[in-house]
Amino acid sequence: MDKAKRIIALLLALMLIVGILASTISVVFASTTEEQIEDLNQQVQDATSNAAEYEKKAKALLDEIADIDKEISEINDRIRMYNDDLNETQVLLDAAQEELDQAIADRARYQKLLEERLAVMYMYGDVGYLEILFSSESLTDLISRIEVITSVARYDREIKEELVKLEAKIQKKADEIAEKKAKIEELIADLEAEESRLERKKSSKSSLYDSARADAAMWAAVTKTLQDDLAELYAAAGGDYTGTTMGNNLNNLLWPTPGYTYITDRYGMRDHPIDGIYTMHYGLDIGAPSNAKIIAPGNGYVSYARYHYSFGNCIKLEIGEHDGKEYQLLFAHANRLVVKEGEYVTRGQVIAYVGSTGDSTGPHLHLEVRRDGDRINPELYFKR
Numbered sequence: 001m002d003k004a005k006r007i008i009a010l011l012l013a014l015m016l017i018v019g020i021l022a023s024t025i026s027v028v029f030a031s032t033t034e035e036q037i038e039d040l041n042q043q044v045q046d047a048t049s050n051a052a053e054y055e056k057k058a059k060a061l062l063d064e065i066a067d068i069d070k071e072i073s074e075i076n077d078r079i080r081m082y083n084d085d086l087n088e089t090q091v092l093l094d095a096a097q098e099e100l101d102q103a104i105a106d107r108a109r110y111q112k113l114l115e116e117r118l119a120v121m122y123m124y125g126d127v128g129y130l131e132i133l134f135s136s137e138s139l140t141d142l143i144s145r146i147e148v149i150t151s152v153a154r155y156d157r158e159i160k161e162e163l164v165k166l167e168a169k170i171q172k173k174a175d176e177i178a179e180k181k182a183k184i185e186e187l188i189a190d191l192e193a194e195e196s197r198l199e200r201k202k203s204s205k206s207s208l209y210d211s212a213r214a215d216a217a218m219w220a221a222v223t224k225t226l227q228d229d230l231a232e233l234y235a236a237a238g239g240d241y242t243g244t245t246m247g248n249n250l251n252n253l254l255w256p257t258p259g260y261t262y263i264t265d266r267y268g269m270r271d272h273p274i275d276g277i278y279t280m281h282y283g284l285d286i287g288a289p290s291n292a293k294i295i296a297p298g299n300g301y302v303s304y305a306r307y308h309y310s311f312g313n314c315i316k317l318e319i320g321e322h323d324g325k326e327y328q329l330l331f332a333h334a335n336r337l338v339v340k341e342g343e344y345v346t347r348g349q350v351i352a353y354v355g356s357t358g359d360s361t362g363p364h365l366h367l368e369v370r371r372d373g374d375r376i377n378p379e380l381y382f383k384r
Contacts, residue, residue: 034244036233041247041299044226044346051219052348058212061205068202073197079188086184093177100174103166110162125234143367171368214333223346231344241301246320247347248298250381254348256297256331257365260288261384264364267377273361283368284378290335290363292354296345297329297382305341311366312358313337325372332366 234241255261265273265285272279295319305318311332319327335355339345356363369378 022023037230037241038247040226040230040233043344044230044299045247045348046221047219047223047226048346048348051216053225054212054216054219058209058216061209061212065205068198068205072195072198075191075198079191079195082184082188082191086181086188089177089181089184093181095134096173096177100170103170106162106166112244120377139233206321227344227346234344240342241318241344242321242326244320245320245322246299246301248300248319250322253297253381254295255382255384256294256367257286257288257292257354258295260286260292260354262287267379274359280284282375282381283332283366286365286367288354288356288363288365290353292363293350294331294334294352294354294365296347296351298347300329300345302339302341302343302345302351303328304341305337305343307330308358310359313352313355314358315339317345317351324338328370328373330366330368330370332368333360333364335363 016368052078113337179296263284266282267284268281269278270281271277272281281380298319300317300319302315303318304314306314308314311330313332313336315329315331315334315337317329321327331352334352334357336353337351338353339349339351345351354363354365363369367378369376369381
């Protein structure tokens with residue numbers, strides 16, 4: 001009998017020990033799972049942030065490249081303009097050359113006249129003008145000699161003056177055209193050097209852009225892998241997101257419509273825009289154009305993503321337990337939903353696009369915050 005009692009006591013002790021161990025293992029597993037979920041959520045947020053940062057960097061580089069292309073295009077336009085000026089200057093230079101050739105021909109003609117005058121002088125020998133006059137044989141001969149001498153002197157003077165004028169005119173025109181041509185060539189050379197510098201800068205920016213795009217793609221792939229791991233972790237825990245914060249901080253939720261913060265209707269009593277009755281409005285209406293992005297303010301589990309007769313295309317997002325209560329976010333009247341029921345989303349992820357489906361008078365987002373199913377004022381947690 002005593003032996004039987006000892007056996008029963010031993011069995012009871014073993015059962016108690018096993019129960020304690022099982023309870024302890026369950027607690028450890030739950031704690032570990034929650035910590036893993038929190039850790040994965042943080043990793044997803046970091047990876048998403050990195051992807052967004054590199055996308056932002058790539059876009060900035062693309063804008064810089066576009067600006068450089070614009071500068072290069074403007075420089076090419078100026079180079080074409082100056083080349084046109086250079087061609088026109090060459091035409092002027094060719095015309096000036098023709099004038100120079102004509103001036104040379106005129107100078108040759110005057111030179112011939114000078115030679116004729118010298119020939120006349122030679123006829124009379126190497127004597128002065130007075131001797132030529134005094135050796136006249138008659139009045140008629142004297143007058144004739146005076147006319148010859150006067151003509152020769154006039155020709156001599158005119159030739160010299162014309163030659164001086166022509167040389168000055170030729171030299172001035174040639175200098176002006178050469179100076180203009182040199183300036184244009186200098187401008188073109190400077191522009192071509194600037195174009196080469198910009199092409200090198202563009203090449204460098206393009207390499208940085210390609211690198212940023214590759215980094216963004218890499219981090220996007222990492223995000224997707226981590227999201228898959230997170231979904232598997234939740235599935236392994238029985239798909240139960242309750243009991244965890246899902247990595248969220250209710251005081252740091254993102255505004256759901258980036259770039260659009262105008263509130264068209266607040267939480268509280270109002271005249272219903274369709275029914276016309278004075279009734280409670282349980283959400284926050286944010287005015288935004290059709291197809292503006294709606295993002296997840298925090299990490300969450302999509303428990304509802306379908307068409308609702310009143311809310312239109314609607315998403316309900318479970319964002320975890322906080323202060324012992326379960327919180328949900330509801331997004332209504334979307335034009336298009338991006339996520340599906342059963343998916344886990346991360347903070348900042350696009351989940352839908354603004355629309356005017358269901359009972360709506362225009363494009364906007366109807367946002368609700370629910371605590372254990374009760375709808376509370378979203379402005380307690382969402383600040384513009």
